[in-house]
Amino acid sequence: MLRPLINRSPMPGLGLSMGITLTMLSLVVLGPIGALLAQGASYGLEGIWATVNRERVWAALELSFRLSFFAALFNLFFGVILAWVLVRYDFPGRRLVDAAVDLPFALPTAVAGIALTTLYAPNGVFGVLAKEVGLKIAYTQWGIFIALIFVGLPFVTRTVQPVVEEIDREVEEASATLGATRLTTLRRVIAPMLMPAALTGFALSLARAVGEYGSVIFIAGNIPLKTEIAPLLIVIQLEEFNYDGAAAIGIAMLVISFAMLLAINLIQIWSRRRIGDV
Amino acid sequence: MDIDIQEISKLFGTTAALHPVSLAIPSGALVALLGPSGSGKTTLLRILGGLEFPSSGRVLFEGQDATNLTVQERRAGFVFQSYALFRHMTVFENIAYGLKARPRAERPPKLEIARRVERLLELIQLPEIGARYPSQLSGGQRQRVALARALAIEPRMLLLDEPFGALDAKVRKELRQGLRDIHDATGLTTVFVTHDQEEAMELADLVVVMSMGRIEQIGRPQDIRARPASNFVRDFITA
Amino acid sequence: MSDAAERNWRSATDETPLVRGGLILFAVAGIALLVAAPLLTVFAEAFAKGWFAALKSLGNPDALSAIRLTLTIAAFSVPLNAAFGIAAAWFITRFDFRGKAFLITLIDLPFSVSPVVAGLCIVLMFGANSAIGGWLVAQGYPIVFALPGIVLATMFVTFPFVARELIPVMIEQGCKEEEAALTLGASGWRVFVTVTLPKIRWALLYGVLLCNARAMGEFGAVAVVSGKIRGQTATMPITIEMLYNEYLSVAAFSLAGLLTALALVTLLVKTVLELRHADEIAATHRH
Numbered sequence: 001m002l003r004p005l006i007n008r009s010p011m012p013g014l015g016l017s018m019g020i021t022l023t024m025l026s027l028v029v030l031g032p033i034g035a036l037l038a039q040g041a042s043y044g045l046e047g048i049w050a051t052v053n054r055e056r057v058w059a060a061l062e063l064s065f066r067l068s069f070f071a072a073l074f075n076l077f078f079g080v081i082l083a084w085v086l087v088r089y090d091f092p093g094r095r096l097v098d099a100a101v102d103l104p105f106a107l108p109t110a111v112a113g114i115a116l117t118t119l120y121a122p123n124g125v126f127g128v129l130a131k132e133v134g135l136k137i138a139y140t141q142w143g144i145f146i147a148l149i150f151v152g153l154p155f156v157t158r159t160v161q162p163v164v165e166e167i168d169r170e171v172e173e174a175s176a177t178l179g180a181t182r183l184t185t186l187r188r189v190i191a192p193m194l195m196p197a198a199l200t201g202f203a204l205s206l207a208r209a210v211g212e213y214g215s216v217i218f219i220a221g222n223i224p225l226k227t228e229i230a231p232l233l234i235v236i237q238l239e240e241f242n243y244d245g246a247a248a249i250g251i252a253m254l255v256i257s258f259a260m261l262l263a264i265n266l267i268q269i270w271s272r273r274r275i276g277d278v
Numbered sequence: 279m280d281i282d283i284q285e286i287s288k289l290f291g292t293t294a295a296l297h298p299v300s301l302a303i304p305s306g307a308l309v310a311l312l313g314p315s316g317s318g319k320t321t322l323l324r325i326l327g328g329l330e331f332p333s334s335g336r337v338l339f340e341g342q343d344a345t346n347l348t349v350q351e352r353r354a355g356f357v358f359q360s361y362a363l364f365r366h367m368t369v370f371e372n373i374a375y376g377l378k379a380r381p382r383a384e385r386p387p388k389l390e391i392a393r394r395v396e397r398l399l400e401l402i403q404l405p406e407i408g409a410r411y412p413s414q415l416s417g418g419q420r421q422r423v424a425l426a427r428a429l430a431i432e433p434r435m436l437l438l439d440e441p442f443g444a445l446d447a448k449v450r451k452e453l454r455q456g457l458r459d460i461h462d463a464t465g466l467t468t469v470f471v472t473h474d475q476e477e478a479m480e481l482a483d484l485v486v487v488m489s490m491g492r493i494e495q496i497g498r499p500q501d502i503r504a505r506p507a508s509n510f511v512r513d514f515i516t517a
Numbered sequence: 518m519s520d521a522a523e524r525n526w527r528s529a530t531d532e533t534p535l536v537r538g539g540l541i542l543f544a545v546a547g548i549a550l551l552v553a554a555p556l557l558t559v560f561a562e563a564f565a566k567g568w569f570a571a572l573k574s575l576g577n578p579d580a581l582s583a584i585r586l587t588l589t590i591a592a593f594s595v596p597l598n599a600a601f602g603i604a605a606a607w608f609i610t611r612f613d614f615r616g617k618a619f620l621i622t623l624i625d626l627p628f629s630v631s632p633v634v635a636g637l638c639i640v641l642m643f644g645a646n647s648a649i650g651g652w653l654v655a656q657g658y659p660i661v662f663a664l665p666g667i668v669l670a671t672m673f674v675t676f677p678f679v680a681r682e683l684i685p686v687m688i689e690q691g692c693k694e695e696e697a698a699l700t701l702g703a704s705g706w707r708v709f710v711t712v713t714l715p716k717i718r719w720a721l722l723y724g725v726l727l728c729n730a731r732a733m734g735e736f737g738a739v740a741v742v743s744g745k746i747r748g749q750t751a752t753m754p755i756t757i758e759m760l761y762n763e764y765l766s767v768a769a770f771s772l773a774g775l776l777t778a779l780a781l782v783t784l785l786v787k788t789v790l791e792l793r794h795a796d797e798i799a800a801t802h803r804h
Contacts, residue, residue, distance in 0.1 A: 007613040011692060012705025014612055020604035021620075024597070028672045029626055032638030039641050078547055085544040089537055097545060099788045100552050105727070106780035106787075107556075108734025110754040111773040114761045115555035118562055126554070150551055169530055170362035173329050174424075176349045176529040177356035178376030178431055188375070192366040204628075211631025214736030214754065218761065231633035231737065238741060243641060250634045257629060271366075329529050349529040 036254075039247040051248035056224050057233060061249075064230040065256060067141060068209035071148035076202045078149075079156025080194060086157070087164040104153045109214025116147055117218040139221030144229065147216045148209040155208065156201030163197040196271050203264040210257055279340050279434045279467050280305040281326065286335035288321050288491075295321045296491045298335060303484070305340075308461050309469045310478035313488035314514070319471045320439055322488075326469060327437050328352040339434065355433030355466070359440040361424040363412040369423050370395055370408035376431035398426040401460065418449040422456065429464070436461070438470035442477065454481050475515045479503070487511050559777045562770035574768035575775070582748045583756035583772065589664070590752060591732045594671040598732075599725050602679025606717075607709075609680075610687040611695075621684070627676045635673045636741025639666055662744035667752065670738040675728045682724030683717055686798060690716055719794040723787065730783040734776055 006014070040048060051057065086098050104112065120137040121127045130137050137143050167190065175185040213231040221227040230253055237246035281303040288296040296318045303309050311319035324330040326337065328349035336345040344352065364372050373395045377386055386394070399405045402422040412420055421441060428436060441457065442450040458481060461468050472478050478485050479499040487494040487502065487510075495507035506512035531537070563571045574580060605624060609617060627635065643650040643660035653660055660666045694716070698708045714721075736754040743750040751759065753772055760769035790798060 005615050009612050010699060011611040011695065012699070012708065013607060017604040017608035017611075020601060021608045024601045025605075025620075025623060028601075028669060029676055030623065032635070032642045032669075032673065033626070033630070035642035035647065036634070036638045078544075081540055082544045082547065085540050089541055091541050091545075093545070095788075097548050099784055100548050102784055102787065103552050103556065103780065106730045106783045108736060108754050108773075108776045108780070110736040110757050111559060111734070111776050111780075112555060113736075114757065114769060114773060115558040115562075118766075119554055119558050125558075126550075146551075150555070153551060168360060168362060170358040170360050171364065172530040173349075174356065174358055174362035174427075175364075175375070175379075177327055177329070177352075177354060178379060178427065179350045179353065180375070180379035181350065182532060184379050188379070189364055207629045211629075211634065211737075213631065213633045213740070218758075231631050234633050234637055235741060238637065238640065243644075243646070246637050247641060250631075250637050253631060253634060261629060 036247055036250055039243060040251045043244040043248060047244060048248040048251060051245050052252045056228070057230075057249060057252075059225045060228045060230045060233050061252065061256065063141070063144070063228070064210055064253075065260075067144050068148055068206055068212075071145055071209050072152055072202050072206040074149055075152045075156050075205045076198055079153070079201055079205075080160055080198055082157045083160035083164050087161060101154050101157050104150050109151065109212065110218075112150055113147065113215040113218035116150060116215065117143070120146065120219065138219050139223075139227065141227060143219035143221070144216050144227060147219050148212060151212050151215050152205030152209050155205040156198055159197045159201035159204070160194055163194055167193060196268055199264060199268055199271075203261055206264075207257060207261060210253065281435065281467060281469075282338040282341070283322075283326075284336050284338065286322070286325060286332045286337065288318070288325065288330065289333045294491050296325075296332075299488075299491075299493050300335075301486060301493065301496065303467060303469065305467055306465050307467055307483050308458070308481065309467075309484045309486060310482035311469060311471045311486050311488060312473070312475060312478040312514075313494075314473055316490070317488040318491040319486075319488045323437050323439055323469060323471050326435070327354045327356045329356075353431060353434050355428030355431060355436045357421075357424045357428050357436070357438040357441050359443055361412075361420045361444075363420060363424060363427070365412050367411075368408065369399075369404075369410050369412070369415070372412070372423060373398055373408075373427045373430050375427065394430060395426075398430055401429070401463070402426045402456070416449075417445050418453055421445065421453060425457070425460065429460070433466065436464075436466045436468040438468070440472060441470055442472075442474075450477075457481065479515070487514065489514075556777065559770055559773050562766055563774040565770075566767050570767050571771040571774070574765075574771045577768065579748055579751070579756060580768065580772055583751055583753045584775070586664075586667075586751070587733050587753040590667055590671055591729055593668045594675065594732050595725060595729050597668075598672055598675055598728050599679050599721070601676070602681075602683055602724060602728075603721070605680040606683035606687050607713075609684055611692055624680050625677050627673055632674050632735065632737030633741055636670050636738035639670045639673065639738070639742050643669070661742050662746065662750060664750070666742040667739050667750060670742045671732045671735050674735050674738050675731045678728035678731065679721065679724035682720045682727075682798065686717055686720040687713075716797070719790055719797040723790050723798050726783055726786055726790075730780055733779060 052061075082101065086094065086101075117138055118124050119126050120130070120143055122131060122136065122138065124138070127138055135142065137146065171189060172185055175189045176182075180188070211231060213229075213235075216229055217232060220229060220232075222232060230249065234246045234249050237243075237249065283299065283301040283303075285298040285300055286296060287294065287298045299318075299322065311322060313319045321330060325332050328347060328351075332345065336343055338344060364375065367375065374391050377391045377394065395408065396405070399408060402425060404419060404422060407415065407419065407423075412423070415423065421444075425441075438457075442453055445453065454477065457468075457470075470482075479502075482499065484496065485499055485502055486496050489510050495502055495511050502511065502515060506515060532540070575584075609621065640661050641647060643653070643666060645651055645654050645659070645661065650660055658665075660669065694712050695708050698712045703711070734754055736758070739752055739755060740758075743752065743755060745751055745755055745759070747759065753776055757769050757772050757776075760772065
């Protein structure tokens with residue numbers, strides 16, 4: 001038997017809260033996304049493919065997803081260490097570092113973009129240092145990589161931190177009493193415990209990086225085939241009033257993003273099933 | 279292996295969890311550390327296991343000073359109150375963990391590890407559960423797996439922190455006998471912590487009654503019943 | 518052995534001091550390089566030619582108009598999103614209905630959509646060459662390249678913020694107190710204002726704060742829908758881009774400094790909320 005669509009409840013405000021929720025959701029989110037899909041549908045699969053299947057578009061998509069993946073990977077590594085340090089160790093300035101982790105969430109992306117560009121430009125503080133070792137950062141893929149690290153920095157730390165807080169010390173002690181060195185304990189016992197949360201953070205960081213525009217656009221240099229990111233292509237199509245082209249690239253980005261998130265979710269489900277919910 | 283605790287004290291900050299206490303445990307004994315919470319019994323057990331270090335005094339294993347041994351070097355089979363099973367590993371992997379964690383030169387070959395795990399599963403009378411995860415076990419089964427995991431490293435002694443604390447009364451009675459049997463079969467010096475005087479009296483050869491970081495009385499269960507050394511002991515064992 | 522007390526024991530669950538120190542150094546250095554350095558750069562560049570030059574650049578008509586526009590956008594989009602967040606959280610946590618998980622996924626959707634794609638979606642729905650947009654333009658109410666479009670784009674990007682803060686808190690708190698108030702004869706609205714609102718006020722403030730910071734700083738979505746008309750649809754972040762591209766560094770970074778100050782105040786209040794009212798806001802945050 002199917003359960004009723006909405007169960008009876010003594011709580012007031014069903015009509016009002018449902019009305020506001022569904023109306024605003026439709027107007028602000030679902031309608032516009034529907035408009036994108038409708039535009040894509042009227043353009044047709046062949047049209048979309050013709051737009052996407054050009055060297056410049058492939059290069060931009062490949063660049064966006066590749067650099068986002070590596071930036072998220074860096075953030076996975078750095079974020080887990082940061083979460084561990086913030087929970088387990090006490091040191092002067094710990095609270096300040098903890099608060100600073102959230103800055104990339106709070107700082108407007110355009111501000112981050114111009115600040116990073118100034119810092120890493122050939123005459124910037126870090127740019128000069130990089131030039132010493134023969135590295136050019138701003139206006140190259142390195143610059144995009146750094147900007148993407150910046151915007152995704154908080155995700156892994158913030159998902160892993162509560163898990164580290166909840167680790168049962170007795171489990172670590174058990175590993176030690178069984179003769180395992182600290183490194184073995186970290187590798188075989190603690191790392192698997194942190195993995196699901198770290199993967200969630202990785203996925204969020206990746207999704208954010210793929211779509212990022214503001215902080216990247218200044219430092220990227222935006223040279224076609226070299227340092228042009230996928231969101232910029234959409235902006236360029238729109239400036240030429242090519243709505244079909246913009247929609248095609250937008251849909252391609254959505255499809256690839258969702259495919260990646262789906263894959264990560266499947267890994268999550270698989271690892272949760274193994275671990276169980278104790 | 280006999281254990282000699284000499285004038286061990288433990289300070290946490292400025293509060294004394296243990297005033298200097300001394301205790302000699304003969305080889306092969308089954309000893310209960312009995313006392314209310316805050317009596318220092320768990321601290322003493324953790325010092326034996328190498329999980330805490332004493333502020334003063336020393337511990338001898340078979341006459342050798344063991345105070346400075348790290349937790350890994352002690353080879354004490356430790357069963358935790360929460361069992362502390364690794365929930366991302368199967369029962370088999372949990373039990374094999376200590377053997378696989380050994381340095382390569384001392385690590386038994388794969389087949390030998392598997393054989394030992396099977397034997398331990400039979401010892402705890404759960405031969406069929408190797409492939410399961412801890413989340414799929416009952417509380418009593420988890421406790422027995424934790425015991426098997428501790429035994430797998432061929433420990434020199436067995437230390438148990440409130441081993442039956444999280445179980446209901448019926449399972450508790452069964453597992454008590456199980457621990458007695460395993461102790462008799464292995465002959466390991468065994469120390470367990472409990473706040474349940476009935477459990478201590480029924481199971482242990484030697485009962486150590488503790489209160490406020492001091493040892494109130496050491497004796498065989500019948501002696502403690504017949505001649506309690508202090509008002510505290512009398513009140514506690516008749517409670 | 519009297520020297521026992523002086524021995525420096527390491528517990529079984531600690532790393533060696535060397536490893537610990539190394540990890541702390543790595544974490545602090547990472548934050549200093551990746552987060553603190555850009556932050557300092559903003560203020561260093563803004564004040565590169567002194568306080569006066571920085572303040573003067575903010576008095577420029579374009580800058581003033583950008584500040585006004587950004588405040589106006591926040592004044593529309595944040596309260597609307599707060600109202601949505603409260604309604605959605607009430608609907609989701611107080612009623613039992615089919616498709617709840619799906620509804621939550623839909624509310625979260627904007628987090629996984631690029632801001633540029635969000636702007637594109639708004640353009641495609643309300644732009645002059647769409648059915649709705651064309652009709653509205655004919656009536657004299659353009660959406661895209663005007664204030665309503667910027668508000669909509671901002672709302673899209675910040676849509677989940679308040680709801681996400683409130684839902685876990687309201688699930689945790691349950692509705693026993695609301696039920697008690699109802700049995701005492703209070704009206705629905707009265708129950709909400711006198712019982713629910715006081716319980717969720719800190720979580721609400723937390724969500725509104727994050728929503729506001731993001732709304733005032735949104736760039737990608739606004740860049741697409743605003744048309745970047747100087748003095749009319751150029752928000753603070755858009756104006757920062759224009760000034761920066763015209764090599765007016767002090768002016769760009771002064772405006773950026775204002776937004777950075779807002780971000781810092783947001784973080785400060787957020788930290789205080791987490792310290793003082795940890796039990797009244799959601800246990801985990803990740804945006």
